Amino acid sequence: MSIQVKTKDSVYEVFLGENILQSFCERRAADFKKYDQLVIITDEHVWRLHEDYVRTNFNLSFKLYIVPNGEACKTFESYFQVQTFLLEENCSRNSALIALGGGAVGDLTGFVAATFMRGIPFYQIPTTILAHDSAVGGKTAINHPNGKNMIGAFYQPTEVLYDFHFLKTLPEAEVRSGLAEVIKHAIISDASWMDEFIALPNLKAINNKELLLWLEKGIRVKARIVELDEKEQSYRKFLNFGHTYGHAIEASVGYGKITHGEAVMIGMIPALMLSELHGNVEEGYAKKVYDLAKRLGYNFEHVLQCSFESLSKFMQKDKKTTNGELHFALLQEIGNPFVQIISVKEIKRCDEQLRQWVKEATND
Ligand SMILES: NC(=O)c1ccc[n+]([C@@H]2O[C@H](COP(=O)([O-])OP(=O)(O)OC[C@H]3O[C@@H](n4cnc5c(N)ncnc54)[C@H](O)[C@@H]3O)[C@@H](O)[C@H]2O)c1
Ligand SMILES: O=C(O)C(=O)C[C@@H](O)[C@H](O)[C@H](O)COP(=O)(O)O
């Protein structure tokens, strides 16, 4: 099964299914043979867990570059090291890259591909639940101490191959992290889908079949928005729901000290509080989602590690900030997003409310 993504300058397919790596290789063999070099970029974890599967099913010659796990690869240093490797291996404009890994590997590889000799093709082979989001849509980036994903490019992949085989080795923390972006896709697009999450008693209650259907749905939501607004001039800001506060948490506690999904889950709570104030979201919905997040095991204590001043400093640098004004993706109703300018005073009130909930739970 595949989902098509169309932008002004590109059309590509996102293939989904179990054990589809071999068919990808067969289907793309002719293209791959045309490249003078094909380089797989992956991380230590993924390669340790999946080297055998890749070597068995990807039977074309390739070069391999292994980056550090997680956010540690979204650094200037890693970026420089990958570029140096490509130059030393005599890669050219006729070479191509394959990102094999989660969102961090995908974001780094995409940015390397966008900039190596001003742009070479790249393929995404996502291996996490979270990467149903990151592998689609062409946002590529590395981090800067001053903010998440600050240095990057919009650069679409040639194809995305989402082989569910890889998901089997994900630890629970990464399942939870990925689920946050699935919940984000539900909350910005479909109230009845969101009701399915609200009904969940815990993480274990999610069955695999249901999860795979949600991933497909999430990709469809993302693809539809990217088609409307690839470069985030308008609608694409909706995909940033929960990220203004979430990215500030990630930057404040330190990249990699919290998963991206956990930070986004936390960030969705103030965004929902603001949606109760500025939209027509029923009073108490933010608390309902906070309670759901607690049942699913998200750790909100990270909030207590950050001062509001630190969060505020990072939110001021959010990429959606215009003329010093914070632009938040909010909801008119569940499934119906819009963008609203929010004052620091307002977000501070939400932050205080969230801290109070977290402290109450800690004292229980
Ligand atoms: N470009 C976008 O549109 C977009 C969207 C969402 C998130 N992101 C970015 O994606 C990153 C988060 O994504 P992520 O959580 O997938 O990233 P990740 O690459 O850091 O993966 C998370 C962890 O899971 C491990 N892992 C990966 N696949 C595995 C597997 N199959 N089995 C076991 N372990 C595995 C990794 O080694 C890593 O330790 C963040 O940097 C975020 O900013 C980008
Ligand atoms: O695709 C998008 O657009 C998103 O905002 C998806 C987000 O889940 C993702 O984390 C993205 O990388 C955030 O983008 P940024 O522009 O805020 O760095």
Ligand SMILES: [Zn+2]
């Ligand atoms: Zn995200």
